[in-house]
Amino acid sequence: MGAVKNLLRGFIYTAIYAVTTIIIPLVTFSWLFQMTVQGFPLDFEQQEYQNILFWVTAFGLVICGCAFFSHSSPKQSIRKAVFALIQVIVNCLYIWSYRFSGATDVQFTIVGYGFFSLDVQQMVLIYMGIYFLTIVIKMYDIIDFTVNREKIRENRMKA
Amino acid sequence: MILQATDFFQVLADIIGAIVTFVSPFVTPIGQWMTDWITIVIGFLQQNFSGNLTLFIVIFVILIILSMVINIIWPGDRPGSIFSKEKVEDFEDKIELREGKGIIDEIRRCKDCGNPIGDAETCSLCGARN
Numbered sequence: 459m460g461a462v463k464n465l466l467r468g469f470i471y472t473a474i475y476a477v478t479t480i481i482i483p484l485v486t487f488s489w490l491f492q493m494t495v496q497g498f499p500l501d502f503e504q505q506e507y508q509n510i511l512f513w514v515t516a517f518g519l520v521i522c523g524c525a526f527f528s529h530s531s532p533k534q535s536i537r538k539a540v541f542a543l544i545q546v547i548v549n550c551l552y553i554w555s556y557r558f559s560g561a562t563d564v565q566f567t568i569v570g571y572g573f574f575s576l577d578v579q580q581m582v583l584i585y586m587g588i589y590f591l592t593i594v595i596k597m598y599d600i601i602d603f604t605v606n607r608e609k610i611r612e613n614r615m616k617a
Numbered sequence: 618m619i620l621q622a623t624d625f626f627q628v629l630a631d632i633i634g635a636i637v638t639f640v641s642p643f644v645t646p647i648g649q650w651m652t653d654w655i656t657i658v659i660g661f662l663q664q665n666f667s668g669n670l671t672l673f674i675v676i677f678v679i680l681i682i683l684s685m686v687i688n689i690i691w692p693g694d695r696p697g698s699i700f701s702k703e704k705v706e707d708f709e710d711k712i713e714l715r716e717g718k719g720i721i722d723e724i725r726r727c728k729d730c731g732n733p734i735g736d737a738e739t740c741s742l743c744g745a746r747n
Contacts, residue, residue, distance in 0.1 A: 465685060515670060537687070550655055
């Protein structure tokens, strides 16, 4: 029964991550490339549209796999902590892949009017700093779960 | 509608701006270091695995299957597994020991008459100080 419950939880979280890390970005980018402002089409100057889609999908898949592993593991287990850490690290790669693809410094041209650019690189830097703190917390979790392993398992068996 | 809410967005932007400005000196250098190593890793991935999703799909499938197998063997809500019978016995012993102690044994009693006294210092039955 426990295994079924764990797997169900894993599948639910995988679905959530699939939507947030793959489907929503893909739909957003597709919509962005077809957007028009007051009837004028946006000429997206980034030629690496395919590149963005590729890395979003690639890292999204790995994040979904790690999310399944992490969320289907028992609470306070070492394997949960390890895969949560891996997931955070892959998440960093995922976010930075947007920058690498040019998505953090995008220039839009509105035909007949000019252009505007969107530079969120500084925001991504701050986000990365916060992610570092998350990595530290996840590492602490691994140490905590390893040191108190016997105690955690005893409590889990009693429950 | 959005234009009417300009003031609200301005206040919101000011608040977010203040928070970002405050944390920026501490967090940005760490973020810079993070981006340095991430850039190297992504550079490596782009050089070697760009344009081929197969590897990532394989990783995804392996993680799912591995997780399912591990969960079936070690679901976490029952002690140990078919691979760790010794540990199962250890846990069962420990749980039995704890259960054997019982709540009655943990009640404080008077040293003289054995009457349960709880947290009281004086026995209500014989008046002895404990």
